[in-house]
Amino acid sequence: MRKARIFGILRNLLIIRRSHVFPAIATALFLNNVWLSAAADETNGGWTTTLVNGMKLTYPQSFQKTAIGPSSDNKDNLLKVSGLVGSEYLELALSKLDLPKEMSLETSIKTLDEVVFSKMPSFKNNSLLRCITPYKKGYEREVTFKHGDTDFFQKQAFLKDRETILVTLTGPIKSHAAAGSVWQAAIGSIGRSGPNQISAQHSSDAPSKANSQANAWTSKDGRLSISFPANLQEKVSDSDDHCLKAVHEEAGKIIALDVYRGDGDADLGLGQISELLEEKHFATLKEYRKLKEEAKQLGESGSLPSIVRESTFETNGCKVHHLSAYIKDDRQAKVYAIGLTTAGLNLNQANQIWNSIVSSVRLKN
Structure with a gap:
């Protein structure tokens, strides 16, 4: 199981390109591209809710979609969004893990720790698993690791709803204080319903x-x-x-x-x-x-x-x-x-x- 399939490396910086004229019509460029998973949006009160592959995820309206559906280096991805909360950068991801359906959630987490997360430099599990409602089988925790010279945190939620779902919120340690409201909105929105x-x-x-x-x-x-x-x-x-x-x-x-x-x-x-x-x-x-x-x-x-x-x-x-x-x-x-x-x-x-x-x-x- 390749590390990149489960854990996306945080991008260095979100750059939003603004232009004062229309960009060149780009339709011809993606006539031959691979089509990604459908994602429908609703925006309300500064928050966007996206429905993708039957799952919904809520995040700040200012966040940009950076990946929709699987890619060659992350076959489990459903949706990845990122952006600034105040001056701090965060990345939120929703993935469907390629694990045996009969594998329990507890065993899935243990396997991921052994194969993926424990291999991250300076990896540390900072909190015990705790149940997430309304899921009968759902746990969340927070871990830290180092990438290059920077220390990162990652909030993780593991959900069992026919498939094994992983939700992550990642950012530099200095952005931890800004992550609380984003994480609560995301976890509170996860479910198999969505925008009309x-x-x-x-x-x-x-x-x-x-x-x-x-x-x-x-x-x-x-x-x-x-x-x-x-x-x-x-x-x-x-x-x-x-x-x-x-x-x-x-x-x-x-x-x-x-x-x-x-x-x-x-x-x-x-x-x-x-x-x-x-x-x-x-x-x-x-x-x-x-x-x-x-x-x-x-x-x-x-x-x-x-x-x-x-x-x-x-x-x-x-x-x-x-x-x-x-x-x-x-x-x-x-x-x-x-x-x-x-x-x-x-x-x-x-x-x-x-x-x-x-x-x-x-x-x-």
């Missing part, structure tokens, strides 16, 4: 099996909300301005949804903004062709002004169809770009998915 999922339209000729559910998503600032088909799986965003990316691949058919946020300009209308973004990010794409552009009213109430563009282009030898909508948030002086890129679907299928997404858009008053 709402019904979405689905056509008999859609590109996958019938799925009447949709993921509800809200931006971290609480301003923009949308829903999207549940078979689209969220991935970690590459910047703070790339608010959402969610993808689905099946039998040669690809669907990629992106939401970007950039600074607005009071002197420019949506039409001018759309023109500038097209020239900067799309016009230079191989075989780019604009099919249509028009002003439309979108959203749940059908009264949200937007510019909608339909186009095609080629990437990695594949011809794709792209729909995008630009929406101004005058209160926050921001502009949102919602984009849907598809390959292997007919236009009717792509437009049905698009209409279900843009009809759900909500901008907070």
Whole structure:
């Protein structure tokens, strides 16, 4: 059992990249990537709750997702988030351990100590296991270890709910005082329920099996909300301005949804903004062709002004169809770009998915 599968090394520093313009449209870059586990969010009162693989986890709204689903060096990961609490850095992780289902929780912990944790430099178990409610089989404890020249603490919770679940909160010793509220919120939220999922339209000729559910998503600032088909799986965003990316691949058919946020300009209308973004990010794409552009009213109430563009282009030898909508948030002086890129679907299928997404858009008053 490799150490990296159970215990993720803490990253040195969280760097949030902020840009004053939209980053280049990155859809083409993840058309060939591995799709990660779906993660739907709800944000309330400064806290975000994410539902991933049937488990939910609550953490500070300021935290960023750094890993969703398994990776080559951590096959047990479900979700990893990290961020600053005050001036202190913390990392919170939810994992499903690859241990025999018949192994008791007590034996699992003993095995992990012998094989993994005791091998960490200066490892020390600082507290006895204590039960966690409402789990019949759940224990928590705190350990310390050294990585490089820095002493770290890690709060651990081991839960038995069909599978063996491990929750960890890790940080430098100096950040220990800031960890209490984060840990209590996380442990209090763990369970097999989560953010509401709402019904979405689905056509008999859609590109996958019938799925009447949709993921509800809200931006971290609480301003923009949308829903999207549940078979689209969220991935970690590459910047703070790339608010959402969610993808689905099946039998040669690809669907990629992106939401970007950039600074607005009071002197420019949506039409001018759309023109500038097209020239900067799309016009230079191989075989780019604009099919249509028009002003439309979108959203749940059908009264949200937007510019909608339909186009095609080629990437990695594949011809794709792209729909995008630009929406101004005058209160926050921001502009949102919602984009849907598809390959292997007919236009009717792509437009049905698009209409279900843009009809759900909500901008907070």
